[in-house]
Amino acid sequence: MxxxxxxxxxxxxxxxxxxxxxxxxxxxxxxxxxxxxxxxxxxxxxxxxxxxxxxxxxxxxxxxxxxxxxxxxxxxxxTIKAPFSGIVGLTDAAPGMLVNPGAAIATLDDVTVIRVDFPVPEQFISVLRDGLPLTATADAYPATTFSGHIAKIDTRLDPATRSVTARAEFPNPDGRLKPGMLLRVSIDRAVRKNPAVPESAVIFESGEAYALKIERAPPGQAGAPGGAPGGRPPQGAAARPGANGGPQAGPALIAVRHAIQTGLRQDGLVEILSGLAISDRIVADGTNRIRPNDPVSLVGQAGRRGQNGQGAPAPGGAAAGPGGAQRRDAPAAGPAGPA
Structure with missing residues (x-):
């Protein structure tokens, strides 16, 4: 040979x-x-x-x-015939060596496609189907995710483990996956695309969930134009400067409490099923220091640092609430991760 x-x-x-x-x-x-x-x-x-x-x-x-x-x-x-195209691995056979019938003298592997058999608990059988996409990771390549699909599902369950064996196939054109490697397989049951907000923006109270949505103050309310004498903002609210450094005229903003329905939590975000739209602006943190209908102003619109050393916080947040405590605001946007 x-x-x-x-x-x-x-x-x-x-x-x-x-x-x-x-x-x-x-x-x-x-x-x-x-x-x-x-x-x-x-x-x-x-x-x-x-x-x-x-x-x-x-x-x-x-x-x-x-x-x-x-x-x-x-x-x-x-005469040794290769039943399929592949790569011959290590062998201990040498010319002139006596080989008995049935003795293994070499290994032949076709690594263009790697097949992985893995058990799936009985309660998830309804999710399985031929062709279902899945992902896998290997300890040898922790930063790489391999994509594949389910090629075949066993017809019987293991009575001891109450699980069914599924066979997945992973394309391996570069040959990085080797036969015998340990793979961690993940199946996405579904992908949910709903708005998500930071966990700090959700207020849980008496079994209900709320969020503080930033809206325009109605006419006649404190903080709205004409709502306070002289058009001055209430105590603790940041004024918006005009072109000459004075107070800027414009619609006042308040934090309105809205009931929301939450879903999954993942990576510091909470899925919003109802109550908020993607274009809504909310108070992202500091919700325990602000009351409903308190006037707010967006950080970055409260003015720039002047000669007296006073100025506005960095853009991207809001200044709101009694005592001038600053709050960050964030749009209710971004899809939640896979379920």
């Missing part, structure tokens, strides 16, 4: 010497037996030799043909 480590073979025979001494000897015996039979048959037809002798020569020729066929079959058993 002429095979080297990690050598790739197509579906064919591994090179071996052509013919053998036994086959050459058997072929020669067939030719001799055929020649003897032909000669004695001619003599028997002319009445010179007995017909029994011709029949005996024919029998010898048939035996020589049978011996040749046996030797050819044995030679085929000594």
């Amino acid at each position: 002429a095979a080297s480590r990690s050598r790739r073979f197509r579906r064919s025979c591994i090179p071996s010497p052509r013919g053998s001494a036994s086959i050459v000897q058997a072929e020669s015996a067939v030719k001799l037996a055929k020649s003897n039979w032909d000669r004695w048959q001619q003599l028997a037809d002319r009445g010179i030799a007995p017909a029994a002798t011709a029949e005996q020569m024919k029998s010898q020729w048939e035996q020589a043909v049978a011996t040749l066929n046996v030797n050819k079959a044995r030679a085929g058993d000594r």
Whole structure:
């Protein structure tokens, strides 16, 4: 056998010497037996030799043909054929080594597609189906996610573990996945695309969930234009500067409490099923220091740092509530992760 480590073979025979001494000897015996039979048959037809002798020569020729066929079959058993294209791994076989029937002398692997068998609990059988996409990770490549699909699902459950075995296939064009590696398989039951907000923006009270949505103050309310004497903002609210540094006229903002319905939690976010829209602005944190309908102003619109050292916080938040405590606001946007 002429095979080297990690050598790739197509579906064919591994090179071996052509013919053998036994086959050459058997072929020669067939030719001799055929020649003897032909000669004695001619003599028997002319009445010179007995017909029994011709029949005996024919029998010898048939035996020589049978011996040749046996030797050819044995030679085929000594030829190792690759049942599929793949890569030959390490082998301890050496030229001249005696190999017993059934002994493993090498490994052949087709790693273009890796198949993984894994158990799935009984309660998730309704999710499984042929072609279901899934992902897998390996300890050897912690930052890489491999994508595949379910190719086949077993027809029976294991009565001991109450699970069914599913077979997944992962394309492996670069050969990074090796047979025998440990893979962690994940199946996404569903992907939910709903708005999500930070956990700090949700207020839980008496089994209900609320969020403080930033809205325009209605006319006549404190903080709205004309709602306070002289148009001044209430105590604790940040004023918006005008072009000359004075208070800027414009709609006042308040924090309105809205009941919401929450869903899943993941990575510091809470899924919003109802009560908020993606375009809504909310108070992202500091909700325990602000009351419903308190006036607010968006951070970044409260002015820039002036000569007196007073100024607005960095953009991206809101200044609101009594005492001028600052709050960050965030849009209720971004899909929640997979369920």
